[in-house]
Amino acid sequence: MDQLICPRFEKAISIMNKRWTTLIIYQLLEGSQRFCEIESSIGVSGRVLSERLKDLEKEGIVIRSVYDETPVRIEYSLTNKGESLKPALDQIQKWAETGLKQVSNSP
Amino acid sequence: MDQLICPRFEKAISIMNKRWTTLIIYQLLEGSQRFCEIESSIGVSGRVLSERLKDLEKEGIVIRSVYDETPVRIEYSLTNKGESLKPALDQIQKWAETGLKQVSNSP
DNA sequence: TAATTAACTTACTTTATGTAAGCAAGTATA
DNA sequence: TATACTTGCTTACATAAAGTAAGTTAATTA
Numbered sequence: 001m002d003q004l005i006c007p008r009f010e011k012a013i014s015i016m017n018k019r020w021t022t023l024i025i026y027q028l029l030e031g032s033q034r035f036c037e038i039e040s041s042i043g044v045s046g047r048v049l050s051e052r053l054k055d056l057e058k059e060g061i062v063i064r065s066v067y068d069e070t071p072v073r074i075e076y077s078l079t080n081k082g083e084s085l086k087p088a089l090d091q092i093q094k095w096a097e098t099g100l101k102q103v104s105n106s107p
Numbered sequence: 108m109d110q111l112i113c114p115r116f117e118k119a120i121s122i123m124n125k126r127w128t129t130l131i132i133y134q135l136l137e138g139s140q141r142f143c144e145i146e147s148s149i150g151v152s153g154r155v156l157s158e159r160l161k162d163l164e165k166e167g168i169v170i171r172s173v174y175d176e177t178p179v180r181i182e183y184s185l186t187n188k189g190e191s192l193k194p195a196l197d198q199i200q201k202w203a204e205t206g207l208k209q210v211s212n213s214p
Numbered sequence: 215t216a217a218t219t220a221a222c223t224t225a226c227t228t229t230a231t232g233t234a235a236g237c238a239a240g241t242a243t244a
Numbered sequence: 245t246a247t248a249c250t251t252g253c254t255t256a257c258a259t260a261a262a263g264t265a266a267g268t269t270a271a272t273t274a
Contacts, residue, residue, distance in 0.1 A: 005130060005149055012203035013129050019231075022120050023112060035252050042112055045232055050253060060210060071240050074252065084206030091195035096119035099191030103167060126262070142221050152263055157222060178271050181221070218273075223266105230261070241250075 015059060016085075020044045020052055025082060026089055028062065032077035061085070122166060123192075127151045127159055132189060133196055135169065139184030168192070 016022050023042045027033060033041075039049050053076060056062035061082040067073040078085075123129050130149045134140060140148075146156050160183055163169035168189040174180040185192075 005134065006200070006203070008203040008207060009133065009200050010130070012199055012207055013133075016199065017124060017126060017129060019124060022124060023117070026116065026120075027112065036250085039252095046253070047233085047255090048231060051231095071251075079209075081206055081209040084209065085202055088195065088198035088202050091198040092119055092123065093113070093116050095192055095195050096113070096115040099188055100115060100119055102186075102188040102191065143219085146221095153222065154224090154264085155262060158262095178220075216274085219271085221269095223268075225266085226264085228261100228263070230259100232259070233257085234255105235257105236255075237253085239251090241248100243248075244246085 015061075016088075018052065018055070020048060021056065022089065022092075024049070024052055024056065025061065025078065025085055028076060028078045028082065029086055029089065032065070032075040034073070034075055038076065056082070122162075122168075123195075125159065125162070127155060128163065129196065129199075131156070131159055131163065132168065132185065132192055135183060135185045135189065136193055136196065139172070139182040141180070141182055145183065163189070 020042065023044070024038060027038055027041055035046075035049065035053075038044070039046055044052070053062060053064065057064060059081075060079055062076055063079055065075050065077065067075065127149065130151070131145060134145055134148055142153075142156065142160075145151070146153055151159070160169060160171065164171060166188075167186055169183055170186055172182050172184065174182065
């Protein structure tokens with residue numbers, strides 16, 4: 001009697017629901033960033049950030065670009081698929097600014 | 108050099124990002140449900156469901172209603188604050204149906 | 215009377231995350 | 245030239261969160 005929920009929604013949630021994922025994408029919506037920039041801006045540990053970026057690359061949401069300068073520069077940015085999450089994150093932001101404030105415990 | 112991210116967004120994410128929370132809310136958007144209904148529809152363990160429902164009550168997102176019948180019936184439903192998350196979840200659903208399919212690794 | 219259900223809780227195991235140190239390659243500083 | 249520092253990681257270990265399974269209470273059905 002399991003799995004009555006929409007499997008695509010579940011898949012979307014399984015991606016977004018991993019700790020830090022949404023904040024990483026939110027940061028990258030501002031433009032491409034380097035590893036240490038993401039790390040310090042959202043406060044995620046390097047260990048987990050490294051893991052998440054790999055996951056997001058596999059999902060086709062993030063791309064890792066290596067610029068062959070000296071020293072080498074590595075930047076992470078969103079693919080189209082990644083950018084297409086913007087409306088969803090915008091709505092969460094909207095809720096953060098309005099709905100979140102509500103105190104009403106009325107049904 | 109931490110915390111450059113919008114604190115309200117972070118708060119919203121800290122609620123939604125906990126495992127199962129979004130799926131619980133998604134289920135309750137369909138109407139009020141009993142403990143075991145939520146449990147079996149999304150596949151969360153009772154231990155964690157119990158924990159999450161308490162958290163969501165504290166956040167003013169969910170209400171627990173006790174109907175004094177025999178046997179007693181307990182139902183969980185969304186408050187206005189909880190319902191106000193619908194647009195955000197709708198956008199995630201939209202992404203699940205369109206953006207998620209994209210395979211393009213183009214920037 | 216025995217078995218079953220709802221709504222949990224408790225004890226224990228497994229998985230995820232955090233912390234801190236280490237590493238390679240290059241840069242800047244004394 | 246030696247020392248320290250930076251970036252982008254990885255590794256090893258500690259702690260927190262989630263899963264699993266059994267137990268509890270009160271009432272119900274077979």
